[in-house]
Amino acid sequence: MQVLRFRKNTMLEVDKILEKCGDCNRLQLLMLLLFCLINVLSALHYYSQTIISFVPKYWCADGFPSSETPAESSCWPLSQNGSTPHTCHSYDYELYMGYQSFSSEMNWICADAWKLTLGQSMFFVGSVIGTLTLGCLADIVGRLPILIVANLIAMTGNLLTIMGTDLTLFCIFRLISGFATDSNFVMMYILVMEYMRPSLRTLGLSICIGMFYCLGSMAAPWIAVLTGSWRGFLLATSLPLLLVPFFYLVVPESIQWLIAKQKYDKAVRCLKRVARINGKVVEESAFEEFIEECKYSQKNQPASPHLLHLFQTPRLRRHTLILFFKSMVITLCYDAVSRNVQGLGISPFVMFSLSATAILPACLLIIALQDRIGRKAMASVSLLLSGIFISGTGGLLFAASTSSKTTLLVSLSVIGRFGVTVAYNSGAQYATELIPTCVRGQGVAAVHVAGYAFTFFSAYILFTRSIFSPLPEIILGVLSLLGAGLCLLLPETLNRALPTSLDDGENFGKNDRWYTFSFLEKRTQSATTLATQNAKMPSDSSVYF
Secondary structure, eight states: OOTTOOOHHHHHHHHHHHHHHOSSSHHHHHHHHHHHHHHHHHHHHHTHHHHHTOOOEEEEOTTOOTTOOOSSOOSSOTTOOSSSOOOOOOEEEEOGGGOBOHHHHHTOOGGGHHHHHHHHHHHHHHHHHHHHHHHHHHHHHOHHHHHHHHHHHHHHHHHHHTTOOSHHHHHHHHHHHHHTTTHHHHHHHHHHHHHSOHHHHHHHHHHHIIIIIHHHHHHHHHHHHHHOBHHHHHHHHHGGGGGGGGGGGTOOOOHHHHHHTTOHHHHHHHHHHHHHHTTOOOOHHHHHHHHHHHHHHHHTOOOOOOGGGGGSSHHHHHHHHHHHHHHHHHHHHHHHHHHOOSSSSSOHHHHHHHHHTTHHHHHHHHHHHHHHHOHHHHHHHHHHHHHHHHHHHHHHHHHSOGGGGHHHHHHHHHHHHHHHHHHHHHHHHHHHHHSOGGGHHHHHHHHHHHHHHHGGGHHHHHHGGGTSTTHHHHHHHHHHHHHHHHHTTSOOOTTSOOOOSHHHHHHTTTTOOTTOOGGGSOOOHHHHHHHHHHTTSOOGGGGOO
């Protein structure tokens, strides 16, 4: 992660030369279209865990009339009398829309339900290992090769899963599949962000993510229904990943990475290619001047401190630990709420699609409000609302039968998903702005990976539904409320000069109180100027790797 501890001047130099080559033209439109495709493919890959693991209504077939269907799932034979347990030898299922899931084919239910939970957890173990490994490799070989490799790993892991019908192989293949998660998306995000005009980055990227990640998420269960089985679903969603290697013919390598690695000739070739595609004529002297400025910037670049320096002083240590915890809570809740589509009195396919509809409005709300009410208010209020509505869902599950309150349960669950999606999508920018520039690349990457590591527990939290029906909602609601409270202890960053050194980070927001919010403060001229300057800073995901 050494390479992208890159200075803001280099970013501005790249923006200036791209303005001459074209930063809002044919190439940018083409890259945005390809980014839309990546969003769909990434959503299908990420939620493959949920789709293949749906558990339909089941019952023990021993002694049960084949023409009848019980009202609820049951692990015990019809002759079970509560005091003398009997082993069930075979199970019958009422498949959702004829879809054969992995759990129903393998009979990983009841006493064997833990196997499915373990396999799901290994997917997130793989995502943590993969994020770190592929992130480091991206600094060595470049962003574009890792984008292609990550998507091919995702395809390989899913195709191997089709053959992994015992516990050991299933866990290994899901770990391989998870290895690609995040890098298969973020690398393209970084590339598109770098080549776009700074003023259009947030709007363009957020709309692409909001619309097409939402589309991929909503389509996932219906692809499963159309294919009829978990094998068909994995095959149908994996083969399109073969399109990604062809991105190499269109998408240029990261200019910032090439400059950081002092590959100046390749950087100039990429820029000339951008100008040619966009129909721009750029003088050779402009490229020469750009390279000279970059060389001068790198020559005068001071040595940077490392990640552990964030923990040396009390206030910066507190802020960093809160950011770590917030990332863990938000990422865990986002994943668990996204996959918590069973036990709410409605088909999980319908519930999954309804829940996914929250993605686009969440992205639009961030665009509309984040620069108005501030990062602190956005983070704390979204987590607060998420916690209230998720807890409300749990309370309703406890107080009333699912069948009598289906509409209300679904509404509360979707609103909870909306709140946690807002918190998840806005959280990375808050961390980016709070962590001092000198350790921003390492700091944000560590916060991000900590969040992914915590999703290991997501499957186990959902598994607690077998113990007590509303328990997953209670756990997630309490975690969200705790995260909302801790966000109040962080300083506001909107319209303020962001910390660049460790001393700046220690003293940043020293006079802030828990009730200090940006929208309650008077907007000064200097704040307006700072906001304009900050708009030109790298986007949050650009510093993950």
